[in-house]
Amino acid sequence: MVLVYSDDPKLIAELLNKASDLAKQLQKKVIAVTIGSEQHAKDYIEHGADVVIIAQTTQQQFKAEEYTSILLSILKEHSNEIVLIGSNKNGKELASRLAARLDAGCVIDATNILLKDKKVTTERVVYSGNAIAVEQFFGSPQIITIPPRVFDPLPKNPNHKGEIIKKTVDVEQSASKIIKVQEMKSEGVNVEDAQIIVSCGRGFKKKEDIRLVSELADVLKGRTVGCSRPIAADLKWLSEDHWIGLSGHKVKPKLYVACGISGQIQHIAGMRDSGVIVAINKDPEALIFKSADYGIVGDLYEVLPKLTSAIKEKIG
Numbered sequence: 001m002v003l004v005y006s007d008d009p010k011l012i013a014e015l016l017n018k019a020s021d022l023a024k025q026l027q028k029k030v031i032a033v034t035i036g037s038e039q040h041a042k043d044y045i046e047h048g049a050d051v052v053i054i055a056q057t058t059q060q061q062f063k064a065e066e067y068t069s070i071l072l073s074i075l076k077e078h079s080n081e082i083v084l085i086g087s088n089k090n091g092k093e094l095a096s097r098l099a100a101r102l103d104a105g106c107v108i109d110a111t112n113i114l115l116k117d118k119k120v121t122t123e124r125v126v127y128s129g130n131a132i133a134v135e136q137f138f139g140s141p142q143i144i145t146i147p148p149r150v151f152d153p154l155p156k157n158p159n160h161k162g163e164i165i166k167k168t169v170d171v172e173q174s175a176s177k178i179i180k181v182q183e184m185k186s187e188g189v190n191v192e193d194a195q196i197i198v199s200c201g202r203g204f205k206k207k208e209d210i211r212l213v214s215e216l217a218d219v220l221k222g223r224t225v226g227c228s229r230p231i232a233a234d235l236k237w238l239s240e241d242h243w244i245g246l247s248g249h250k251v252k253p254k255l256y257v258a259c260g261i262s263g264q265i266q267h268i269a270g271m272r273d274s275g276v277i278v279a280i281n282k283d284p285e286a287l288i289f290k291s292a293d294y295g296i297v298g299d300l301y302e303v304l305p306k307l308t309s310a311i312k313e314k315i316g
């Protein structure tokens with residue numbers, strides 16, 4: 001079996017694509033696990049799961065120790081060779097705890113999974129995006145976490161049949177307990193799901209000038225502004241919600257416009273999967289042009305207003 005779990009339903013749908021592909025090659029079934037909620041069970045089947053296990057538990061919210069014990073009890077009943085877990089903060093902690101409990105191998109943040117000579121082989125980006133590590137498992141199960149947007153979900157197939165199993169799970173209570181959950185303050189910006197992003201970097205002289213980027217984002221109907229690390233972390237002109245890169249958000253929009261961003265590898269690591277990349281920089285040697293599909297060499301203070309009004313004229 002290939003087992004899929006995440007606390008994010010969107011991520012489960014994405015993982016089911018790869019799980020179905022591996023299961024087909026290995027002639028196995030795909031199990032999706034959901035803890036507590038039955039809400040998306042039917043969707044998971046339409047996205048490719050052969051079995052959906054709904055773990056019914058008294059555990060109200062995510063807690064790594066308890067969720068590890070829930071997945072362990074499911075894994076005990078189903079011989080799963082491959083376990084795919086959504087690579088968000090919770091998923092990474094869960095995967096590593098699960099691997100430790102099972103004495104199994106674990107690859108975090110895989111960007112591809114292949115079968116080479118029937119051996120599960122993973123690829124992941126290392127050294128800030130300068131190299132790809134290719135790794136193989138020799139034991140079982142093989143635990144792999146996959147970040148959001150690495151795979152697109154398969155289109156829903158209402159004819160795909162599957163079984164929904166409700167399973168009551170006794171949770172091993174751990175010694176720790178959650179006392180308070182405090183949500184991070186956010187401006188409500190979601191760069192990770194944006195389809196069009198216009199980003200600003202140190203090429204901007206002052207905070208007020210960022211309106212040039214917002215205006216372009218507005219006419220492109222994207223309305224999403226991103227930025228490089230110095231703008232969020234050092235100058236604090238924008239909140240961390242906008243920060244793109246290795247230590248910021250990873251994005252995959254259809255269009256990414258980088259304005260006054262030099263293109264250091266740590267920034268590229270967060271936006272290299274964008275569909276079309278446009279760069280505006282006054283330095284013709286700027287690294288960003290190596291990653292761009294279209295480059296405009298020029299002063300952003302001259303280029304941006306002209307570009308915005310030309311697009312406005314064209315698309316209204």
Ligand SMILES: Cc1cc2nc3c(=O)[nH]c(=O)nc-3n(C[C@H](O)[C@H](O)[C@H](O)COP(=O)(O)OP(=O)(O)OC[C@H]3O[C@@H](n4cnc5c(N)ncnc54)[C@H](O)[C@@H]3O)c2cc1C
Nearest residue numbers: 201202203228229245246247248260261262266267282300
């Ligand atoms: C561990 C680590 C993690 C990091 N994580 C991230 C990360 O997640 N995201 C990130 O972005 N960075 C990250 N960095 C920082 C990264 O290395 C760069 O320092 C940063 O991306 C540079 O930001 P920038 O391109 O805005 O600024 P700069 O490198 O200063 O580039 C500014 C650019 O603007 C151009 N410019 C200046 N004036 C104009 C003008 N008038 N018109 C047009 N162009 C102009 C310049 O030619 C230059 O290319 C990280 C670094 C480390 C060490």
